[in-house]
Amino acid sequence: MSRLKILALLPLAAALSGCNYIVLAPAGDIAAQQRDLVIISTVLMLLIVVPVMALTVLFAWRYRQSNTSARYEPDWDHSTKLELVIWSAPLLIIVCLGALTWMGTHLLDPYRTLGRIHADRAIDQSKAPLEVDVVALDWKWLFIYPDYGIATVNDLAAPVDRPINFRITASSVMNSFYIPALAGQIYAMPGMETKLHAVVNHAGTYKGFSANYSGAGFSGMHFNFQGLDDKGFDAWVAQAKSAGGSLGRTEYLQLEKPSENEPVRRWGSVDSDLYRLILNMCVETGKMCQSEMMAIDAKGGNGHEGLNNTLPLSYDKYARRGTVLGPEPVFVAGTCTPDAPQGRTTSAIKAPLDTAPLVGAGLKRPTLAPLKSSSFFLGQRSKSDS
Incomplete structure (x- = not known):
């Protein structure tokens, strides 16, 4: 490729500076630990991939047909030192990857309560976790705050450095709750409850969406997640309460009907038993x-x-x-x-109109009743005895 073509591609590279790699620059401690796990695992695997790719190019160049000065050993077939390197290096890397994966699987278990707020900050025991009930609808997200008695559609907020306990379910089909800046994706299934424990460490507005195809309106299942300070979160709750309205059984049955690209909606009060009814699929009276x-x-x-x-x-x-x-x-x-x-006896169960035995077409009705097997064998036995 000529230098002119390379220079022509530089503006395209500059345009990449506008991209937001949120997975590599998250706002929550759980997502940050997941990022570290991905980076460390990738580096460990590159310790094998990079030398193999480099040696492939080196061998192809060094032992090309035109290089007559290269040493030629057609009878070579074994080297103990080379075998040790070939097998020990990948084995050590696999052991390291296995240990990292095992620890990450348990430490980053979404059902596990948080052990810290940040790498250098412990949990403030004086602050109770924020409870949020999440319901995946067709095709929108319902968030219920049981401690505050409010509910929202496609709008989620939480205080900075306060643990969040999500309880997640779905109304119709399986879905996936995902806020890349906060934590990994968690599936939402009807009649079942999944959990996620997370925390946001930096104030800001982040994107949340469905990561599992769920039908025609799937592409519109987006919402904003706001990380706010304590005063900002209190103001957000007050705004939701001032919206008025109550979300009960009747209102929910209307809300859960399929709809696309729903705007943000808020309710100042919510039935305290609504999430349990949704989870147990018995909202209908x-x-x-x-x-x-x-x-x-x-x-x-x-x-x-x-x-x-x-x-x-x-x-x-x-x-x-x-x-x-x-x-x-x-x-x-x-x-x-x-x-x-x-x-x-009910209206749905009626007596038969004709109790006569059914006879197939062209078949004669038998004149004698069939003998029971027991009487038949007893009769044969009595004849033989006589």
Whole structure:
């Protein structure tokens, strides 16, 4: 490549200075430790990759066909020293990588409570962690602050240097909660709860988004995460409370319907039991919660008496609400027993119109009833005895 072409590419390199490598320059201690793990692991692997690539070029150049001065040993086949280098160096690197991965897996476990705020700062025990409930909806994010009684859509904030405890779930399909400046991504699944413990160390506004494809509006599942000082966070909470409105069951059922590119929304109050209902997939009044169903199963079931009151959990919730075509809810009407072979009599269970035996086309009805196997063999035995 000529010097002129190289000079022409310099402006493109200068344009890269506007890129924000947030993963390599995070704002939280957990993300910083994850960055260090990535960098150290990459450097360790380069200790093998770089020499191999360099020696490949060196050997290709030194032992090229035109270089007749290079030493030629066609009968060479073994070197103990070379074998030790070839096997010991990668083995040591693999041991180091394994140790780093094992320690990082446990120290950076998202379910593990924080042991520090920063590398040089311990946790202030006088400050209670900030509790945030996260719900992945189609296609937006709902954040509930149970300690403050507020809720927001696509707007998240936390005080600097205060531990944050996230409880994460989803409304319909599996999703992924990811704030690169704060910590790694955590999956959100309906009917299940995942957790994330993190902290933000630097004030600022950072991007959060969904890192798992979840449908047509996936690309619009973005939100802002604000790291604020204590006064700024108090002002943010006051702003949410001043928005008024209450987020309860009815409002949530409207909110969770699929929508794209939702603007920021706030509620000054929220049902204190809403997150539990969302997690247990029983926001609809009268629907059995998942936790209740599991409690019944743990005790061996609810018996015949309660079966007709059981409505199975439905993951295809929109089909059940009539927004799209789908099956109707199914109830257990009764149980067949020897005393009641037809089960409980209900409007859905009707007696047969004709109790006569069915006969196939062209087949004659048998004139004799079939003998039982026991009587047949007993009869044969009596004849043989006589």
